[in-house]
Amino acid sequence: MQKEMAYSFPDEVLKHVFSFIQSDKDRNAVSLVCKSWYEIERWCRRKVFIGNCYAVSPRMVIRRFPEVRSIELKGKPHFADFNLVPDGWGGYVLQWIAEMAGAYPWLGEIRLKRMVVTDESLELIAKSFKNFKVLVLFSCEGFSTDGLAAIAASCKNLRELDLRESEVDDLSGHWLAQFPETCTSLVSLNISCLGSDEVSFSALERLVDRCPNLRSLQLNRAVTLDKIANILRRAPQLVDFGTGNYAAELQPDVFSNLAGAFSSCKELKSLSGFWDVVPAYLPALYSICPRLTSLNLSYATIQSPDLIKLVSHCPRLQRLLFLIQVLDYVEDSGLEELASSCKDLQELRVFPSDPFGVEPNVSLTEQGLVAVSLGCPKLQSVLYFCRRMSNAALVTIAQNCPNLTRFRLCIIEPKTPDYLTLDPLDAGFGAIVEHCKDLRRLSLSGLLTDHVFEYIGTYGKKLEMLSVAFAGDSDLGLHHVLSGCESLRKLEIRDCPFGDKALLANAAKLETMRSLWMSSCAVSFGACKLLGQKMPKLNVEVIDETEPPDSRPESYPVDKLYIYKSVAGPRFDMPPFVWSMDEAVKILH
Amino acid sequence: MENSVAYEKATELRLGLPGIDEPAVLSSVKNNKRPLHDEKSGENGKSAQNETAPPSKAQIVGWPPVQSYRKNNFQQAKKSESECGGIYVKVSMDGAPYLRKIDLKVYKGYPELLQVLENMFKFTIGEYSEREGYKGSDYEPTYEDKDGDWMLVGDVPWEMFITSCKRLRIMKGSEARGLSCSGV
Numbered sequence: 001m002q003k004e005m006a007y008s009f010p011d012e013v014l015k016h017v018f019s020f021i022q023s024d025k026d027r028n029a030v031s032l033v034c035k036s037w038y039e040i041e042r043w044c045r046r047k048v049f050i051g052n053c054y055a056v057s058p059r060m061v062i063r064r065f066p067e068v069r070s071i072e073l074k075g076k077p078h079f080a081d082f083n084l085v086p087d088g089w090g091g092y093v094l095q096w097i098a099e100m101a102g103a104y105p106w107l108g109e110i111r112l113k114r115m116v117v118t119d120e121s122l123e124l125i126a127k128s129f130k131n132f133k134v135l136v137l138f139s140c141e142g143f144s145t146d147g148l149a150a151i152a153a154s155c156k157n158l159r160e161l162d163l164r165e166s167e168v169d170d171l172s173g174h175w176l177a178q179f180p181e182t183c184t185s186l187v188s189l190n191i192s193c194l195g196s197d198e199v200s201f202s203a204l205e206r207l208v209d210r211c212p213n214l215r216s217l218q219l220n221r222a223v224t225l226d227k228i229a230n231i232l233r234r235a236p237q238l239v240d241f242g243t244g245n246y247a248a249e250l251q252p253d254v255f256s257n258l259a260g261a262f263s264s265c266k267e268l269k270s271l272s273g274f275w276d277v278v279p280a281y282l283p284a285l286y287s288i289c290p291r292l293t294s295l296n297l298s299y300a301t302i303q304s305p306d307l308i309k310l311v312s313h314c315p316r317l318q319r320l321l322f323l324i325q326v327l328d329y330v331e332d333s334g335l336e337e338l339a340s341s342c343k344d345l346q347e348l349r350v351f352p353s354d355p356f357g358v359e360p361n362v363s364l365t366e367q368g369l370v371a372v373s374l375g376c377p378k379l380q381s382v383l384y385f386c387r388r389m390s391n392a393a394l395v396t397i398a399q400n401c402p403n404l405t406r407f408r409l410c411i412i413e414p415k416t417p418d419y420l421t422l423d424p425l426d427a428g429f430g431a432i433v434e435h436c437k438d439l440r441r442l443s444l445s446g447l448l449t450d451h452v453f454e455y456i457g458t459y460g461k462k463l464e465m466l467s468v469a470f471a472g473d474s475d476l477g478l479h480h481v482l483s484g485c486e487s488l489r490k491l492e493i494r495d496c497p498f499g500d501k502a503l504l505a506n507a508a509k510l511e512t513m514r515s516l517w518m519s520s521c522a523v524s525f526g527a528c529k530l531l532g533q534k535m536p537k538l539n540v541e542v543i544d545e546t547e548p549p550d551s552r553p554e555s556y557p558v559d560k561l562y563i564y565k566s567v568a569g570p571r572f573d574m575p576p577f578v579w580s581m582d583e584a585v586k587i588l589h
Numbered sequence: 590m591e592n593s594v595a596y597e598k599a600t601e602l603r604l605g606l607p608g609i610d611e612p613a614v615l616s617s618v619k620n621n622k623r624p625l626h627d628e629k630s631g632e633n634g635k636s637a638q639n640e641t642a643p644p645s646k647a648q649i650v651g652w653p654p655v656q657s658y659r660k661n662n663f664q665q666a667k668k669s670e671s672e673c674g675g676i677y678v679k680v681s682m683d684g685a686p687y688l689r690k691i692d693l694k695v696y697k698g699y700p701e702l703l704q705v706l707e708n709m710f711k712f713t714i715g716e717y718s719e720r721e722g723y724k725g726s727d728y729e730p731t732y733e734d735k736d737g738d739w740m741l742v743g744d745v746p747w748e749m750f751i752t753s754c755k756r757l758r759i760m761k762g763s764e765a766r767g768l769s770c771s772g773v
Contacts, residue, residue, distance in 0.1 A: 081654070082650075082652070082656070165658055385655075410653050443654075
């Protein structure tokens with residue numbers, strides 16, 4: 001009977017129904033129902049998300065989805081953020097742009113993460129897509145302000161230009177002046193990553209002036225405090241604002257001007273920036289603090305008392321990022337204050353100001369996090385750097401916050417045991433995975449044996465991403481994770497004694513994941529070759545910058561290994577230090 | 590697939606806790622960048638890593654996992670905290686007993702900077718060429734950039750240099766020659 005029903009709806013009706021289905025997962029499910037639904041769905045899919053740019057080729061995407069208007073691509077593995085992926089590894093977007101330029105003339109949105117974007121790519125975007133609206137370059141590199149100038153000049157209806165955390169070759173601040181006077185469409189502009197002193201401020205002011213829909217603006221560090229008021233008065237409708245550097249000699253007129261400008265922004269909910277903070281200027285924010293839901297002070301080198309004073313004015317805070325100062329007195333009290341005033345806190349990130357300092361400075365300990373877990377029952381996402389931890393604290397945190405979906409703990413010194421008992425932290429992390437049933441992302445640190453992986457394999461059923469460093473005793477650890485974590489998509493491991501056994505025994509699992517990264521582990525070249533031969537749906541890539549892996553015995557461990565599922569076969573843009581284990585590809589360069 | 594105990598021992602990679610007998614094997618602190626734009630692949634005598642001023646403990650690549658833009662931002666904060674707008678960097682010279690500090694923002698380009706260094710430390714810098722670095726003297730001006738690599742002064746455009754330079758070191762003698770001759 002259901003078959004009849006399917007055929008009784010004209011395509012237009014189905015198309016209309018499908019247009020309400022936005023999530024990729026649902027659309028994929030729809031396309032699997034039957035051949036005609038597959039056909040209808042593929043013609044009306046407008047948005048494509050590709051989590052690994054090498055998992056599929058541009059041509060394949062274009063062939064299946066001919067009418068795409070918005071694309072999101074991710075390139076390098078996550079560990080590239082920490083310099084573990086050598087320069088030149090890959091993630092080039094040019095070929096994608098070139099193919100889409102021909103196939104998707106109406107492409108309006110491009111979102112890229114960890115990709116190499118050249119000026120040539122940007123220029124190609126600028127001239128190929130007449131209806132271009134959104135460009136997000138998240139943690140990208142390879143381009144300069146020349147490329148940005150091309151985008152600014154050509155994209156007449158640009159709504160969003162977001163360069164967050166990207167590395168831009170700052171040749172000149174004048175690219176901003178390339179936005180034509182007729183461009184009034186900007187809604188979001190994030191130039192916080194730019195270094196230049198020469199950001200043409202007058203061009204920026206004029207741009208802000210003529211864009212009445214501007215909701216989100218993040219300035220770069222070069223913009224001085226005295227200029228903030230000018231900008232804010234031109235854009236009182238801002239919802240999300242990032243300052244430049246927040247330092248100046250205290251002058252009453254500058255202060256009152258600034259405070260007045262902030263208070264005129266009635267919609268402002270989110271603040272960031274705050275490089276080089278002069279605490280005397282923080283009270284200028286007090287008028288908007290009661291409305292703030294998100295505060296990013298992770299660059300603000302302010303002391304705990306100033307931080308606390310500010311945060312205590314923000315009872316609605318849901319998201320707080322800040323930088324922990326290495327100080328002589330305990331910072332945990334500050335977090336305790338936070339826990340008592342910000343009951344709605346959902347996300348907390350605490351960054352180290354001195355990650356390489358040798359002194360085990362006790363300015364921030366596990367107590368701070370425990371206090372927040374106690375006081376903020378809505379806590380979902382944690383990123384916490386500290387220098388000591390205990391199983392007891394982790395158990396308490398787990399029990400207080402069963403709704404955690406992301407838990408990333410970095411105990412700065414590798415292999416640090418429970419500071420109270422000197423035991424491994426297996427039980428503590430075990431409690432986290434056991435109590436937090438919706439945990440999707442976990443990063444481990446401290447002294448850990450194979451036991452912690454047993455807990456993770458047993459309880460981490462919803463875990464999608466796991467980061468492991470300096471942990472485990474044997475292949476058993478890796479085996480627990482690969483065999484137990486049903487939802488695992490991304491696994492990244494460094495400096496662990498995991499070798500061939502677990503990997504080969506769980507080879508099929510790798511086809512269900514997006515990717516696996518292993519560096520400085522114990523996987524042999526022979527095992528990599530075997531995987532490459534036996535698993536055609538996987539790309540198995542060995543990275544070694546010192547010498548070709550086949551110049552040593554097969555039993556020798558590889559330096560770095562990156563395995564990902566792909567329907568595109570081995571890639572063609574590998575640099576000399578990356579070897580594909582695909583049988584069809586010559587191993588010797 | 591080999592399965593012998595010997596194989597396992599051989600392929601075991603472990604980090605020992607301080608005080609334990611096993612030698613600590615840190616993941617090698619690899620330097621991806623060439624210190625010079627040099628086409629000869631000279632012998633990999635000294636990696637630029639050895640020339641870094643000794644840190645208080647050996648640094649592991651990529652640990653703790655803090656993104657470089659965060660590290661860079663904080664470094665710059667430390668510098669410009671007290672001095673509004675200036676780019677102050679320490680200058681050391683091999684053999685000199687103490688360091689100096691200069692404000693890079695004050696100078697308009699390399700010639701001026703090199704002149705100041707020569708005056709400050711009473712020595713002569715050789716002639717710079719893109720291919721061979723500084724010739725004609727025992728001294729070579731080098732700098733540590735944002736990524737922690739040691740580079741030869743003069744290779745990159747001035748604007749790029751002053752924003753990425755963390756500190757200067759005037760190398761002397763064989764070390765200096767090593768930096769300019771080695772390819773990697």
